[in-house]
Amino acid sequence: MMSLNHTSFLNNSGFCGSCKKSLLFSRLQRSPVSHVRIAAALGSSSNKGTGDRNVSFSVEAAVKNMAAVELVDSESAVAGGVKDVYGEDTATEDQLVTPWAVSIASGYSLLRDPHHNKGLAFSEKERDSHYLRGLLPPTVVPQDLQVKKMMHNIRQYQVPLQKYMAMMDLQEMNERLFYKLLIENVEELLPVVYTPTVGEACQKYGSIFRRPQGLFISLKEKGKILEVLKNWPERNIQVIVVTDGERILGLGDLGCQGMGIPVGKLSLYTALGGVRPSACLPVTIDVGTNNEKLLKDEFYIGLRQKRATGQEYAELLHEFMSAVKQIYGEKVLVQFEDFANHNAFDLLAKYGTTHLVFNDDIQGTASVVLAGLIAAQKLVGGTLADHRFLFLGAGEAGTGIAELIALEMSKQTNVPVDDARKNIWLVDSKGLIVSSRKESLQHFKKPWAHEHEPIRDLVDAVKAIKPTVLIGTSGVGKTFTKEVVEAMASLNEKPIILALSNPTSQSECTAEEAYTWSQGRAIFASGSPFRPVEYEGKVFVPGQANNAYIFPGFGLGLIMSGAIRVHDDMLLAASEALAAQVTQENFNKGLLYPPFANIRKISAHIAADVAAKAYELGLATRLPQPDDLVKYAESCMYSPAYRNYR
Numbered sequence: 001m002m003s004l005n006h007t008s009f010l011n012n013s014g015f016c017g018s019c020k021k022s023l024l025f026s027r028l029q030r031s032p033v034s035h036v037r038i039a040a041a042l043g044s045s046s047n048k049g050t051g052d053r054n055v056s057f058s059v060e061a062a063v064k065n066m067a068a069v070e071l072v073d074s075e076s077a078v079a080g081g082v083k084d085v086y087g088e089d090t091a092t093e094d095q096l097v098t099p100w101a102v103s104i105a106s107g108y109s110l111l112r113d114p115h116h117n118k119g120l121a122f123s124e125k126e127r128d129s130h131y132l133r134g135l136l137p138p139t140v141v142p143q144d145l146q147v148k149k150m151m152h153n154i155r156q157y158q159v160p161l162q163k164y165m166a167m168m169d170l171q172e173m174n175e176r177l178f179y180k181l182l183i184e185n186v187e188e189l190l191p192v193v194y195t196p197t198v199g200e201a202c203q204k205y206g207s208i209f210r211r212p213q214g215l216f217i218s219l220k221e222k223g224k225i226l227e228v229l230k231n232w233p234e235r236n237i238q239v240i241v242v243t244d245g246e247r248i249l250g251l252g253d254l255g256c257q258g259m260g261i262p263v264g265k266l267s268l269y270t271a272l273g274g275v276r277p278s279a280c281l282p283v284t285i286d287v288g289t290n291n292e293k294l295l296k297d298e299f300y301i302g303l304r305q306k307r308a309t310g311q312e313y314a315e316l317l318h319e320f321m322s323a324v325k326q327i328y329g330e331k332v333l334v335q336f337e338d339f340a341n342h343n344a345f346d347l348l349a350k351y352g353t354t355h356l357v358f359n360d361d362i363q364g365t366a367s368v369v370l371a372g373l374i375a376a377q378k379l380v381g382g383t384l385a386d387h388r389f390l391f392l393g394a395g396e397a398g399t400g401i402a403e404l405i406a407l408e409m410s411k412q413t414n415v416p417v418d419d420a421r422k423n424i425w426l427v428d429s430k431g432l433i434v435s436s437r438k439e440s441l442q443h444f445k446k447p448w449a450h451e452h453e454p455i456r457d458l459v460d461a462v463k464a465i466k467p468t469v470l471i472g473t474s475g476v477g478k479t480f481t482k483e484v485v486e487a488m489a490s491l492n493e494k495p496i497i498l499a500l501s502n503p504t505s506q507s508e509c510t511a512e513e514a515y516t517w518s519q520g521r522a523i524f525a526s527g528s529p530f531r532p533v534e535y536e537g538k539v540f541v542p543g544q545a546n547n548a549y550i551f552p553g554f555g556l557g558l559i560m561s562g563a564i565r566v567h568d569d570m571l572l573a574a575s576e577a578l579a580a581q582v583t584q585e586n587f588n589k590g591l592l593y594p595p596f597a598n599i600r601k602i603s604a605h606i607a608a609d610v611a612a613k614a615y616e617l618g619l620a621t622r623l624p625q626p627d628d629l630v631k632y633a634e635s636c637m638y639s640p641a642y643r644n645y646r
Ligand SMILES: NC(=O)C1=CN([C@@H]2O[C@H](COP(=O)(O)OP(=O)(O)OC[C@H]3O[C@@H](n4cnc5c(N)ncnc54)[C@H](OP(=O)(O)O)[C@@H]3O)[C@@H](O)[C@H]2O)C=CC1
Pocket: 247, 248, 249, 250, 251, 340, 341, 360, 361, 362, 365, 368, 392, 393, 394, 395, 396, 397, 398, 427, 428, 429, 430, 472, 473, 474, 475, 476, 479, 500, 501, 502, 503, 506, 526, 527, 528, 545, 546, 547, 548
């Protein structure tokens, strides 16, 4: 018995001799072959840098270039034969058959290959050379018209989850069209493929699940994770977004159904940051769930058990992290996403010294909020050190942001970080974090335990601390009450209020509430988007303070410089780069962030500055350093335009 799994990974090199022989041999022998997908680009390849993925070839070219004749025995389906050679049709239910296919994308299979499918955009010539005649109606439609039609169709859906499913279907059907749609309509489609709709999609993931869009690694795969990674059809992975589903947005433990988050984040890596889709791998680690509702849900797709913890959890994660490095190398970026804080900080600390890891909730969020605060100085004057900060929520996002603000303040004013921290206060579910609570606090809260009498309620904390900036990272909606916003407005001419919790249902307040309760004086941004608000004849445009501004460009910067570790100074560089992209026109509208419509340009600048920092710190391995990093970043970006096939 032989397994040809490894042929799945053939990329631009074509078939190796031994694989060809094995394949031929196995077919002749009728040996079980577990899975063969030949995505081999044959002859010359135009892949460049971090640019494009497989290139399709005509069957003729393929046959000529790789002597595929050898593979095409007269009975095979590839040669057009209709015989039930492998007995798949005649087998009874209890007989085992081998679900194998040899395909050079062409004809019917080409239309079903999302990486190469162009739908009605296949040209007349392509239809001839790729056996598409009759499989498509006669009209040839350009990609721009396909985009227009898809947007028209998506706009027909009233229910956001239907739009989400239509987008996922498109991604499964025609990847380039999906990305062109997303890139060209980013402001309209971001809330569909990302927060808030992705939250609902995760809650209902079991019911709407159609096809795997990433790898599920559960406790059942313990001891076999390397093999599981090899099952993924791509080998040149540059970014992995991994979750264990325990803190999905502000929706809590969604177990295995958290998969929607890595899938969504990685589609933004491509659309917003230009990392090519084939280099992105979504992963969900399934160690069970403590969500009773899901455990009882007949449609739940994950392990039906309580979460594994302690050594069992640590061992699975360690096996995963080791396997990732073994198979993809030192420079694969692993982005931790939506882990609960009792694991997130430890994983970041543990793997930060051995792997290229980044925690989006701790570090990406910190970088985006710092960017907004740097930009806010243009609206309110002064420097960071002139502000007092109060957070509702002292977890990953809250303490991550607080720490980066303190670091930046310390650099700006030359004071020790410990002193800079004194301007920053946090409230958790038990009230203000103060020194009398220190012993019982989780380690990441301890640096914020300042001298003060205990305070239970947020509104009392606002009155006592007198913050100029109020930041919500609690995951609990409606916690910035009228009283809280009014207290902020009574203390500040222009109170800065950031309601970061996602999705919209968990936002600490709405944009309308922030503007109305502050009589139009609040400078407001939120994690999930809100529509513009009209208050007393003036239109206020709320910004979106979301780590989606940072991680795609940040990741691209790491990849293009060949960085081997993430450093805090790179986060600061990303914040500065983002803040520098806010224009006077944006400020005039009260915005702290530039519009997402310009995100690819913004990402190129972030990537360039992150890469520059990697070179400066000696953490970059791609040498020599390109002269113009912005241009280089742009040149690395994936383009969703269709390729022409031979
Ligand atoms: N906009 C963005 O880009 C991002 C937004 N977020 C959002 O931030 C939220 C929090 O995420 P994260 O920090 O990772 O979560 P964590 O679970 O790590 O932290 C939540 C914190 O909120 C506190 N909290 C919970 N309920 C209350 C309450 N009623 N009053 C006061 N404090 C409360 C918790 O207190 P205790 O410690 O006592 O339990 C904890 O300190 C989520 O909704 C997430 O979607 C996260 C990352 C990025």
